[in-house]
Each structure stands twice: as structure tokens, then as C-alpha cells.
Amino acid sequence: MDREELRRLAIVIAPGAFAIALAALVIAFALDAIGDRDPTGPGVGDHWHAPYSIYIGDELQQRIQEVVTQQGVHTHGDGVIHLHPHISVTESGGAALEHFFGDQGGKVSNSEMQIPGRKETYKNGDEVNGKRAELRILRADSGIHPLGANFNQAIVACNSKPESEFEHVDSGYVPKDGECIRIVFGPPEDVPVARPDRTIIDPSTADREVQMVVTGSGVTTVFSPASIDLKAGETVKVVLTNNSSEGAFHGLRFTGADRQYGTSDDYVLSNIDPGVSGEIVIRFDAAGEYEFRDEQALEGVTPVTGKLVIGEAEATHLERSAPAHTAGR
Secondary structure, three states: OOHHHHHHHHHHHHHHHHHHHHHHHHHHHHHHHHHHHOOOOOOOOOOEEEEEEEEEOOEEOOOOOOOOOOOOEEOOOOOEEEEOOOOHHHOHHHHOHHHHHHHOOOEEOOOEEEOOOOOOOEEOOOEEOOEEOEEEEEEEEOOOOOOOOOHHHHHHHHHOOOHHHOEEOOOOOOOOOOEEEEEEEEOOOOOOOOOOOOOOOOHHHOOEEEEEEEEOOHHHOEEEOOEEEEEOOOEEEEEEEEOOOOOOOEEEEEOOOOOOOOOOOOEEEEEEOOOOEEEEEEEOOOOEEEEEEEOOOOOOOOOOEEEEEEEOOOOOHHHHHHHHHHHOO
């Protein structure tokens, strides 16, 4: 083969070779960018947990509902991001907040957010309460490491922190185990006042224990018993066993004295896995009827509810004996 033939062959081969080289270069840069984002993120087999909250203005939004994904970065409708990568694509940078939102059917960037399960999109420059708003993505440390099953303590710790204890991150941030994530869309000069949405009582103070079982999922959910009788002033540990055969996650939320859900006097058992038991300690000082509901949050499904009947406090021994003593005079 002479020099001219080699030149013609080079002209034919060069464009294809250049394209391959260019594609390889682009892929290398992309992989490098992903690696640079957070090489310390979770890997397959890790189980990390990060409580989160979302505010529009100063209003705390409802928790993202449970969405089953194959990737392994998800939530059970419990106010916690579960980082359990099942495949390599969700390791490290693949577990970033932007991917968590996207896998749940929403979207978040540094300037725009669509909360999973909602139609509204919030963009920098939109107004909230008549003021120009912007998106803030924040992180802090709950102080609980590792964060395994004690989600209540972590959620309370995170919700109690003022924004001054948080630092700004971006949508490519990968939450670490035990971290708090707070996302706020509101005027930059307005800082929402974070309030705990639950009360925690030390289990060692319980006077007695009540066993409950939950089965089913969504509209087929059944709590047994569906009504619990207590006495005013007694401290009771409620042990819930999730016997759902549908693989559903369940929990409990009891309204407090205000009979409203989502306020600081609620008693909450975060969602537990099928085949697992969890416990919560409750106390009501005033007689009356109160309500509890399933913590499972599914789109288009109203959580199943149950009832608490609080009777008058039992009389002390001295009070019980007083009438008989008087009658004998």
C-alpha cells in the first residue's frame, strides 16, 4: 500500500475515530463529575437515613408519600429519606437529593422544585405571601449516629433546630446518615419557625403495655384492636406489630390533647417494616375520645383511623374507702 492509499484510508477512518474519542472524553468527564460530587455517599448494602422537611413560606408541607422504586433511595411516607442503594447507579452521587426527588416523581434543582405527588412547580422569583421567593436547600446534623430505628428522636431534633444551625447545600448534595435536610421555598428574609410535630415519652415510665396488630395496605388496612381504652393520667406503651402480607409499611400517629394531627403534642410511631414490631408511649390527662391514624401515606388513599377512649382517672385507695367510712357513721 503506497503513501496515497494510506492517506485516503486515514481520511476515511479519522472521522469515526475522532467521534469515538470525543464520546469517550465526554463519558470520562461525566463520570469524573459524578465521582467528584460525593465519593463518600452510600454504596450497595448501606442503610442510611436522613430526616427531611419541606416548607412553602412558613408552612410545613405534608410528607412525601411512599413510592416503591427499584433504585433503593426512597421514603416510606415517614419524613425520612432512606438511602439503601440496590444498584450501582444509586451509589455515591446517584443518591443525591435531585435523584431522590426525581425517583419519587418530583423534581428539585437549585432554583426550582416540584414536590413529589404535587402538580405545582415553585421557581425562584415566584411570590409567596406577596413577596419574591427563592429555594433554599439546607443541611444540619441531628447528632444521632448511626440513625437506625430511633427516627422519632432524630425528627424531633431536626425540627427543633433554628435555620441558623443549618448550612446551604445544592440539589446535588448526598445526605449523610443522621443528617437533617430542610428545603424552604420562601422570601429570603423570612425564616420559618420550625416546630416539632410529636412528643416523646421515655418508655421506662410506662405503667402498662397494650399490644396492637396491623394488616393489609391502603384501604384494606386493619388495626386490631381498632379502639383502645385507657385511664386519664396513665402512661401506656403501645406495641404495634406489622403483619401485613402485602409488604406494606405501617406506623401510628395519635392526636394529642388538641385533637389535631401534625402538632407538637402528637405521639408518633414511624412506619415499620412488615414482620417487625415497634413501640410508642402515650399519655392523656383529660377524659374523652381521641383518634389515631396509620402513618402509611399513599397517594389518593385516606389513612385508616382508630379511636382512643380515655376514662376518668381511677380513684386512689383513700378516695375509694371514704364513702364506706362515712356511711358507717
